[in-house]
Amino acid sequence: MESVVRWNRFGRIKEMNFSLRKRRAATAAKNAGVDGMLVTHLPDVRYLCGFTGSNGALVLAGGRAVLFTDGRYTAQAKAEAVGTRVVIAKKPAVMAACEWMAAAGVRRCGFDAANTTVAGLETMRKAVAAGASGANAKARRGMFVALGPVVARMREVKDAEEIVKMRAAARVGCELFEGMLTYLEAGLTEAEVAATLEYAARLAGAEGMSFDTIVASGLRSALPHGRATGAKLPKRGFVTLDFGVILDGYSSDMTRTVHMGKAMPGERDVYDSVLEAQEAAVAAVAPGVTAGEVDEAARSVLRRVKLDKYFSHSTGHGVGLEIHEGPRLAAKQKQVLEQGMVITIEPGVYMPGRFGLRIEDMVLVTAKGGEVLTPSVKAWIEL
């Protein structure tokens, strides 16, 4: 067979992964009773065909995959969506995709209900019914079938190529944190800390941050999601840093809490309890274990020392092409962990009017247990 020169030396590997993913999605769609699937959630589009543009709709139907986008992405779509037919449309990608499906005779089209708006669904219905009338138009309008998170579910288990990327993103996060340890000092504003961290992230190759960097100091550390403000780091008190970088599309996510100056009474005990809870949950990670069991491993440690009422969120979440994806690690969650999932473990304690802290790692579910991808020091740090 003639060998084909691809746009870069990784082209063949990419094509292999994408064709496998597209096949698996098509099988899932078939099992759901539809003969076509419209994928519009951009992280899903990227996952299935490699396209990273801001306007794209992917159709899987009749053994074919067709990506619809617009003229801004002519060169990029062809380079990225290796092995997928690309159609440059002069109208919104979703409309062009729907018209193509109507013309191709798709009878039942699955769509992602969680990522489609009411207005978006109406646009899809209008597009497939265009040019038809009466009963035919009505039948076409009725062709859409709301599907569960078919692609999102696939994305929960990472393949080897994705794990390489997630390891790299996690490693950059650790390097940034270690850099911050030599920089943090009382009097800096939280915004200055966030800006410095984000500047360093860009220099380290990050495409962006996974989310708005959280720097919560002093009394503000009691806010679980305290975005960086003009508040100054105290001479004595906690500083929680929760941040992540996007590298090659994949997000990292980690939290460390350090203490400025000497601990005040009680602070060290609470820190040690959160650390013990975090390590207990990391130790509980294994394939076959439920998400709820991992959550309970953390929560039970805090319950024993009567701090569980201050642990006001879930223990963790999946991470990948999106910062928050499945599985959700919360109380009583029955979902079973599988090898290849990448999750966060991030218990915290938040005592309003006093202080708060959180410790978060990214953990890969391996064949036997869990591997921490963010091995930065978690022991008590006093600066």
Ligand code: ZN
């Ligand atoms: Zn985080």
Ligand code: ZN
């Ligand atoms: Zn997180």
